[in-house]
Amino acid sequence: MNLTLHIWRQGGPDQPGRMVRYDVKDVNEHSSFLEMLDVLNQQLIEKGDDPIAFDHDCREGICGSCGFVINGEAHGPLPKTTVCQLHMRHFKSGDTLHLEPWRSRAFPVLKDLMVNRSAFDRIIQAGGYISVSTGSAPEANLTPIPKPLADRAFEAAECIGCGACVAQCPNGAANLFTGAKVAHLNLLPQGQAERETRAVGMVEQMEQEGFGSCSNFAECEAVCPKGISIDNIARMNRDYLKAKLQGVNRLVVVGA
């Protein structure tokens, strides 16, 4: 199959970028989207051109490293799939595809399709953990957890932090990511001690990073490769509002 690609090329964080056209011939329909780009990059390198930079790691759809926007859709047209697991058989020969990096003030472009997602790390640092005493591991069955709660926490914990939610949101909001991370721990008994400070800390860090606000469009849920539900955003909102009404303030401010 043959494709026409329009790819965002940008030399570095402070350099201007533009869409560049590439005609790709004889694409193997069994290759993944990233493998197709690998082949294109090999051709670029052989010609002495700069290869297209994109993030990737496991290529199994579970690490959250990869991701860019294909024809206006984060991770491309296939639901619940990261670009590394998106295979070329889902496209037709002759298709024209536009590849762009995640667009958000909080995710500055590093190069081409690669963005800096450190903002997510700082949100985690602001409360996405539980504090435990070191020592030998506690007995695993000591804390009973009702099955429905365990299921909901697990569904929230599926978030791989790829950033597709931010990319697709018309507001560039990170509420699905932060909501999933807050809900994951706040649903579990182990998360209760820091429940309020976690919600306040992570939400206010998210604001500080320059993400937008939630308009309840549910665009994020539609493109999330893990199918994280916006119910988690409601859980975060409830915990945040309750904590604020109780006068809880955040404990730490992360980053500059």
Added chain:
Amino acid sequence: MAWFTDFSKAAIGKKAVMAVSGIILFGFVLVHMIGNLHLYEGPGHLDEYGQFLRHMGAPALPPNGALWIARLVLLSAVVLHIWSAWQVTLMNRAARPTDYTYRPQVHTTYAARTMRWGGAIILLFVIYHLLHFTTGTVHPSFEEGAVYHNVVAGFSVWWVSLFYIVAQLALGLHLYHGVWSLFQSLGWSHPRFNLWRNGLAQAFAWIVTLGNISFPIAVLTGLVR
């Protein structure tokens, strides 16, 4: 005041302000529509209802007392609603300084995407509506207290009625996304009732919209004269 500033600093706090002011306004549009159904009972009943609103709370409150309290509450709700919308809009514009060159695919509803412009249409409508039926400034033959006459004469102008109908459709879309959205914004989410939220929002929007649209249509078709 310091408490409010801290509470509404984050967008989630602002959205809570938007949701709570929205609940007040939802209550108002529903009661306003139900009250207006007196139109179908004839001139006596509708004018009497107008008198009742003016004398609510008597003798504890002076004439128009309860009316002005309600107006102040509604005005505060409108101001807070628009203020929070304005604030989050500025924030959202700033959050994506570079647009996508390829138009993003849309998964959300038409109602959700038109909240801002729909809200602006509703605001313009409310201003016109007040000048039309409350002060009578833009009404062809306004008579203080003659509610039935004012409604029938007002809606007899076809383009005025058309504007009312368009505005009510905008209101219906705004209510649909608004009612559904407030559950999310305030964190009222539970697997047990989440399936009902969409149905409730749709039912609320349809009831208010159809009720309100029926008034100009009833006048234009001669059902109410």
